Structure formats: structure tokens, C-alpha cells
Amino acid sequence: MTPLLRFDRVALRYGEEQVGTVAVEACSLDVPxxxxxxxxxxxxxxxxxxxxxxxxxxxxxxxxxRYRGSxxxxxxxxxxxxxxxxxxxxxxxxxxxxxxxxxxxxxxxxAYRADPEPFVARARQLLELTGLAQFAERPPxxxxxxxxxxxxxxxxxxxxxxxxxxxxxxxxxDTFTREELWQALQDLWxxxxxxxxxxxxxxxxxxxxxDTVHVMSGRPGRIVQSxxxxxxxxxxxxxxxxPEFTAIVHELRDAVALARTGAPA
Amino acid sequence: MSGRTALRLAPWLANLALFLIWEAAxxxxxxxxxxxxxxxxxxxxxxxxxxxxxFNAWFTLLTTLAGFALAVVFGLALGVLxxxxxxxxxxxxxxxxxxxxxxxxxxxxxxxxxxxxxxxPAVLTAFLISFFPIVVNVATGIATVEPEMRDLMRSLGxxxxxxxxxxxxxxxxxxxxxxxxxxxxxxxxxxxxxETIAGNRGIGYLMLQASSSFRIPLVFAGLIVVAAMGxxxxxxxxxxxxxxxxWAFRGQGGS
Numbered sequence: 001m002t003p004l005l006r007f008d009r010v011a012l013r014y015g016e017e018q019v020g021t022v023a024v025e026a027c028s029l030d031v032p033x034x035x036x037x038x039x040x041x042x043x044x045x046x047x048x049x050x051x052x053x054x055x056x057x058x059x060x061x062x063x064x065x066r067y068r069g070s071x072x073x074x075x076x077x078x079x080x081x082x083x084x085x086x087x088x089x090x091x092x093x094x095x096x097x098x099x100x101x102x103x104x105x106x107x108x109x110x111a112y113r114a115d116p117e118p119f120v121a122r123a124r125q126l127l128e129l130t131g132l133a134q135f136a137e138r139p140p141x142x143x144x145x146x147x148x149x150x151x152x153x154x155x156x157x158x159x160x161x162x163x164x165x166x167x168x169x170x171x172x173x174d175t176f177t178r179e180e181l182w183q184a185l186q187d188l189w190x191x192x193x194x195x196x197x198x199x200x201x202x203x204x205x206x207x208x209x210x211d212t213v214h215v216m217s218g219r220p221g222r223i224v225q226s227x228x229x230x231x232x233x234x235x236x237x238x239x240x241x242x243p244e245f246t247a248i249v250h251e252l253r254d255a256v257a258l259a260r261t262g263a264p265a
Numbered sequence: 266m267s268g269r270t271a272l273r274l275a276p277w278l279a280n281l282a283l284f285l286i287w288e289a290a291x292x293x294x295x296x297x298x299x300x301x302x303x304x305x306x307x308x309x310x311x312x313x314x315x316x317x318x319x320f321n322a323w324f325t326l327l328t329t330l331a332g333f334a335l336a337v338v339f340g341l342a343l344g345v346l347x348x349x350x351x352x353x354x355x356x357x358x359x360x361x362x363x364x365x366x367x368x369x370x371x372x373x374x375x376x377x378x379x380x381x382x383x384x385x386p387a388v389l390t391a392f393l394i395s396f397f398p399i400v401v402n403v404a405t406g407i408a409t410v411e412p413e414m415r416d417l418m419r420s421l422g423x424x425x426x427x428x429x430x431x432x433x434x435x436x437x438x439x440x441x442x443x444x445x446x447x448x449x450x451x452x453x454x455x456x457x458x459x460e461t462i463a464g465n466r467g468i469g470y471l472m473l474q475a476s477s478s479f480r481i482p483l484v485f486a487g488l489i490v491v492a493a494m495g496x497x498x499x500x501x502x503x504x505x506x507x508x509x510x511x512w513a514f515r516g517q518g519g520s
Contacts, residue, residue: 052416055419055420056420057416057419075422076422077420077421077422079420079421081416081417081420083413085411085413087411087417089431089432089435089436090512091435091436091510091512100431101421103427103431104421104422104427104431105421105423106421106422106423107422139512139515141515
């Protein structure tokens, strides 16, 4: 079966040919439909670049990025994105923030304008699922950091994207809030069945959420190891304290350390 | 006295204190009225000449606001252009800075040659002096949209216009209103300069006439009127700012 997303020896250089910085090099990666895939690696290894390539925000300098088998030639909709910085717009209510993608998406704007009702209902349902229902009409700056990230997730999912791209989306949160958000993401995934690629520097997060964890090397980034995680779903937080779980985290830690310095930790 | 009333009264008291010190200094050092009149003399003149002052001040207010309105329209347009396109920004920046650096006093005679004496040079000088802060602030607000937000919008297939209307312009609004407060006071400087150099009406013209006949208290009465109009218009835009971009004042006691 064709994977939803396939990178085939993708490379990306910033600046001039030959002299420019190479961000990623010869990256090959498959993301099957419905899977959650995590990218981990030392900082500056081009993890975020891979997300931009997946969204069509950048085009590879060589190699090929394919979506459902056809080459990605630019932004194509059907993608939800969330970053470490929630970037909710302070002049809009939480609900209006969540609805923003529908107002601008090439795919949905006409339908949304013609009849916003079902979309608003959908947004409210997402807020309900993430425990934000009673904050729908509040401005985002009245929410805590964790709540803002939940709203950010809702905004990334409101247009029912096939592919969710998370760039360190939980990176700025404290441990408890972060673990809460893992569960929120898993609940949403169980319910909506999207495909997700998450970039993270938290190995516990990667192992807890992902079906496959890919370890990238330092710049220029390449994938040096891929690890399947077979813990059945739904995964509970308690699963992340088992010896098996810890063993996988340690194995990945060593791989990242090796990728970072070239020597085992 | 509660903190709130103190806050309310503070500006009036500061103003009163200035006038009292000024008055006391004039009397104490016996400064002649044609050099520095005491505020009492200026205020008396303001009262006695209320008719002509009102007539000229009204004219100045109208020319100032006309120039300011032009500045808002052009400032917004240029700000959107410069903020939305790096090419336009690069192209416009030196021109704008150059224009802003030119003393407006030097422009007035040229304007008089083109348009004759009267309202037109005053409107244009007010415009020229006040549009720069508006352009800079609007452009900055639009150009500093978070790259993540840009990526998010682009990934959805948003057009550049959507990014501008949904994100860039709204986030530039607090800066825009802040610049309006500065710009409107500058606009008074522009129109009064023009009236002083080449006017036949307006508070600047009145002051010029008064000073050439050594009626210095009347000059000061005019200055007080200009200052008061500046404060008034600043207040109007400060209020609009609070009303329309209250979200930018979160956590400062406002709503």
C-alpha cells in the first residue's frame, strides 16, 4: 500500500548550490496512513525542515517528497500544523481562533462561508474533547499555557486534516501538563484517525505517542535509526514507567547521543 | 484621597503647578510682558480675544484634521505595501526616511508657489509631517507576523491577502493607534508652521500678526490653544485605541 507520505532521498540546501548550508541530506522515510511517527535528534538536525517539506512549505533541493504517491509541489491543504508557540490571535476568542483555518483554507472556505453551522459545531466538539468547552468565548490570553496548546491542537484539527504536523508542540510545557496533552492527543487520534508526524526532543514523548521513532543525525540531518514501538493502544501513562518502555528510551538516547557527537553516551 | 482620584487629578494639578510657577517667576523677576507674559495675561487675552481666536483655531483644527486624514489614508496604504512586501520595503525605506528628514519649513514656500497662500499648503504640510510615523508603525506590525503563523496560514492554502487581513492588519492595529496619537500632534505642528510662514487665516497666522505688533500675550494665548487642541485630539485617539484594541492592553488594569 502506498504510504500517505514518502520521502525518497530528500535533501534540502539553504542558499546557493554547492556553498549553501545543507539542512537535510538523503532522508528516506515512509509515513503510513493512520500512523503516528516521531522524529527525534540533536537540535538543528533539520527535523523542522522535514515538517516544512511535508507541508509543502519548502521543496526539496533533490530527491522526492510524495503525498499519496504524487510529488508535493507546494502547500496543498489537508494539513494541520501546531508549533511550540501556540500563536493564538489575541483579538479573537478561543472559538474564533479554532475556526481560523476554515476561513482561509482553499478547500473549506466556500463551504464555511455558505453554512458555518456544522463547522462551528465541529469546533465546539473539539473544544469539548480537550476540556475547553467553557472557555470557547474567552480570549486566549486568559488561558494557561497548557490550555492554549490544547486550543492550538483544536485549531490544527478543525478542518479534519489527513496529516497533523506537530513541531515541538508540547516543548514549552511542564511535565504534568505535557503528559496531559499526550493523552489529549491520543484521544483525538483515536477519535479522528489522522496521520501524525511529530518533532520532539522528549524521548519519552516520542516513545509514548509514536508507532515509529526515527532518530536523525546532526546537521546535515539523515535518518540513522528507526525504532518500531509496539505498545498496544490506547496507551496509558502508566505504560511509560514499565521496564520495557524505559529500555526503549535508553536505546534511543544512545542513538541520539551517537548521532550528536559520533560517540556512544 | 484614593489612588484613582489622585490619578484623575494628577494631570490638572501638574498643569496648575506649571502655571503657578510661571506666574510667580514673571512677578518675582518683574519680567516685561513683551518678553514673557505671565499666564494670567495670556489667559486674559484668550478671554478678550475669544472671537478671533475661536475663528482661527477652528480653521487650524480643520486644516490639521484634513492633513491628518490624508496621512492616515496614505500611511495605511504605504504601511501595508511596505509591510507586506520586502521588495517594496527596501525600495521605499530610504525615500521615506529622506522625506521625513526634510525640514517642513523648507517645503512650505514650494507649496505656496504651487498652490498659493491659504488652506492647501497647511493641509499638505500637516500631511507631510504626520504620515511617516503611521507608515513605519503599520509596516512594522505587518512585517513582524510570527513565521509560525505565516507557515500555518500558507500550509492551509491561504492567500497573501488572507494573511494580511486576518493576521497582519489586526496585529498592526495597536501600533497604528499608537502612531495616530503621535501623528495627530505632529499634524498641528505642520499646519501651524505653514500658517505662520504663508497663511491668511488660522492660529499660526494670528500668532504671527500678534507678534509683529508686540502683542506677546496674544501669541501665548495662541500657543495655549494649539497645545489644548493637541491634547484633545491625542485623547480622542487614545480613547479609540482603548476601545478598538483593548486586547493589547491586557494585564494593565484595562480591559
